[in-house]
Amino acid sequence: MAKTLVQEFTKGLWAEIPPFRLVLGLCPTLAITNTLENAYGMGIAVTFVLTFSNVLISALRKIIPPKVRIVAFIVVIATFVIVVELVMQAYTYALFLKLGIFIPLIVVNCIPMGRAEAFAAKNGMVRSALDGLGLGLGYTIALSVLATFRQIIATGALTVYETPITLFGPAFEPFRFLVEAPGAFICLGLMLGLMNILGKK
Amino acid sequence: MREIIYMVVVLTGISLASGGLLAALREGTQERIDQQVLEFVKGPSVRAVFKDAANDPIATRFQLKDGPTVRTFFVGEIEGAFRGVALEAAGKGYKGEIGLVVAIDTQTGNVIGINVTTHSETPGLGAKAKTDPAFAAQFNGVPVSGPAKVTKDGGSINAISGATITSRAVAGGVSNAFTVYERLKPQIEQKLKEIRK
Numbered sequence: 001m002a003k004t005l006v007q008e009f010t011k012g013l014w015a016e017i018p019p020f021r022l023v024l025g026l027c028p029t030l031a032i033t034n035t036l037e038n039a040y041g042m043g044i045a046v047t048f049v050l051t052f053s054n055v056l057i058s059a060l061r062k063i064i065p066p067k068v069r070i071v072a073f074i075v076v077i078a079t080f081v082i083v084v085e086l087v088m089q090a091y092t093y094a095l096f097l098k099l100g101i102f103i104p105l106i107v108v109n110c111i112p113m114g115r116a117e118a119f120a121a122k123n124g125m126v127r128s129a130l131d132g133l134g135l136g137l138g139y140t141i142a143l144s145v146l147a148t149f150r151q152i153i154a155t156g157a158l159t160v161y162e163t164p165i166t167l168f169g170p171a172f173e174p175f176r177f178l179v180e181a182p183g184a185f186i187c188l189g190l191m192l193g194l195m196n197i198l199g200k201k
Numbered sequence: 202m203r204e205i206i207y208m209v210v211v212l213t214g215i216s217l218a219s220g221g222l223l224a225a226l227r228e229g230t231q232e233r234i235d236q237q238v239l240e241f242v243k244g245p246s247v248r249a250v251f252k253d254a255a256n257d258p259i260a261t262r263f264q265l266k267d268g269p270t271v272r273t274f275f276v277g278e279i280e281g282a283f284r285g286v287a288l289e290a291a292g293k294g295y296k297g298e299i300g301l302v303v304a305i306d307t308q309t310g311n312v313i314g315i316n317v318t319t320h321s322e323t324p325g326l327g328a329k330a331k332t333d334p335a336f337a338a339q340f341n342g343v344p345v346s347g348p349a350k351v352t353k354d355g356g357s358i359n360a361i362s363g364a365t366i367t368s369r370a371v372a373g374g375v376s377n378a379f380t381v382y383e384r385l386k387p388q389i390e391q392k393l394k395e396i397r398k
Contacts, residue, residue, distance in 0.1 A: 060215070063211060064211060064215075065204065065207055065208045065211060067204075067208060068208045068211070068212055071212060072211070072212060072215055075212075075215050075216055075219055076215065076219070078219075079219040079222060079223060082223055082226075083222075083223070083226060086223075086226050086227060086230045086234070087226075087230065089230070089234045089237060090230040090233040090234050090237065091233070093234075093237035093238070093240070093241050094241065097241065
């Protein structure tokens with residue numbers, strides 16, 4: 001059954017939301033969701049790469065010879081990743097320093113690669129654009145939810161833009177464990193469990 | 202055979218387009234990125250050595266050719282005059298280079314302050330060159346006429362205990378800055394005059 005264009009977009013927000021349902025792109029999900037700013041910064045970077053690489057790969061899908069398609073996909077994805085990297089260096093250097101290695105690592109992130117292979121190489125440009133945008137936004141939302149939860153409980157503050165905003169009075173006891181690496185695994189596990197309960201009808 | 206040629210042509214085309222786009226973007230963002238690197242990487246150190254300066258030393262800067270290299274100098278306004286210059290230098294540490302910013306008062310010919318920008322020294326030992334302000338503070342007021350030396354080498358700088366190589370490297374780096382300063386002194390003073398106007 002063919003999906004409508006709207007469904008192509010919205011599936012990324014719930015039914016195929018990348019880290020929780022597809023369980024893809026977990027490396028940055030675990031590593032950088034310690035502040036909200038990092039999370040949506042990463043999400044926006046991935047959304048950009050995903051949308052543009054999807055469109056371009058879809059446009060070139062009849063030209064790219066099947067035997068070398070993976071190489072071609074990687075070149076396209078890597079190009080957009082470097083675009084993001086340069087733009088971030090030029091305009092949001094502080095965020096670039098915090099996300100560090102995870103920006104170049106978008107190249108080997110399974111989401112852009114997976115969508116290129118599984119979707120953009122088989123569908124038209126409009127559908128591919130909507131698919132990329134939807135999944136990218138879904139990824140951003142997922143990271144932000146996880147980061148909000150972790151940061152509030154672990155530090156009692158939330159970083160929306162550069163400076164953290166303290167939410168509670170001095171009586172709040174920060175639970176630092178959640179911004180450490182093991183805390184990330186536990187939070188992700190809880191989120192996956194929650195998604196499974198919600199998805200069970 | 203035809204298939205192979207086709208694959209090569211397509212991949213070459215994609216790579217060429219990608220390379221062209223990135224080169225153009227690199228060209229376009231270069232200046233802003235350099236600015237950001239100055240601000241975030243060297244900025245804290247330059248501001249630290251010029252903590253009493255009345256101006257923004259990052260914004261007041263000039264470049265001079267020193268042989269094949271181009272050096273950046275940051276200017277600090279001290280006691281109402283643009284007389285402080287900070288330059289970058291490096292010394293060979295225990296594990297790789299130690300990057301330094303050295304600020305010199307052009308009127309008295311003494312060091313205003315030094316600050317370590319980058320290093321890969323041992324945490325807790327050599328890393329104190331950056332984290333322990335008392336070590337760096339020993340360089341304040343040292344005259345640029347002679348090389349800075351640790352006490353073991355007959356100088357005035359007390360080495361960080363357990364990190365003689367690091368301490369020597371910092372002293373050596375500071376001395377390198379002195380040599381550069383002495384070599385370029387006429388040009389530096391010329392530039393400072395232009396800034397005063």
